[in-house]
Amino acid sequence: MNAGNGNSPDISIRPIAAGDLDQVIALDAAITGIEKTDYWYELFHRYGTRGGDQRHFLVGVRGPQVLGYVIGDVRDWEFGSAPCGWVFGLSVHPDARQTGLGSRLLATICDGFRRAGVRTVRTLLARDNNLILSFFRSQGMMAAPYIPLEMEIE
């Protein structure tokens, strides 16, 4: 793959189309090691075609090639908080990284959140995924006033 520059005008960011889905599934599988075809079809169904202002599933493409995606939605009063944007998936193809595409994808979904009237964006990250933590930090994100908790419920 020709990496190019993530900011170059030949890469556009647009809502996902059905024909992009296989590449998104493959990109996610390459990064996480798990192929979740049903999950992505379900997300496409809910976020891709009839998301409106509340749900966003965007891809960064050069021609027919998907170089990255971002997915998120506006959540109202979740965990007692005022409506805010949640980003729950963001990946850039390894050959297209560090050229600004991740930043562009995030900025574009934030534009969508603004249109939906929210002024805060959140995400939840694995503590040991330093790459994605560093990325979101570089974009200006700070710790939110929440603490994720869990327990085993055999």
Add this chain to the structure above:
Amino acid sequence: MKLQTGTSLALYSILEAAGNPERQISAADIATKYDVSIHHLAKVLRELGRAGLVESTRGAGGGYRFVGNAKRLTLMDVIELFEDIGTRQPYGAAGAAVTDTARALDHVLSEIDEIAKATFRSITIATMLRLVERHGRGGNGPRHP
């Protein structure tokens, strides 16, 4: 979370030098700005020099220059040169008996340590400089891209 004085001086020095790449920073400037001991600071700067993060030049107009990679150097990288925040001594090892209570307390304290470490590991000097700028503009909340 409190860092040792030397560690804070190291972070101030790195941020001053990396934030002003076009000019040499003198130890006296940093000492005055942060109201700290110049002797302690000189020691810290020597350590940063040994680690290859700053370079010093002598003579008139001499001082320190940042020579690290601001986009990759993290707060953790700098902190680790001066103190070990990575490994908590279990209570048992400090001479006290290893009881269930001590183990449970250890568990809670290590939760806090892990969050602190992940935070320091994920913030680069470049990210920190942007944060400094935002505070300078009077804001400290998250920026919305």
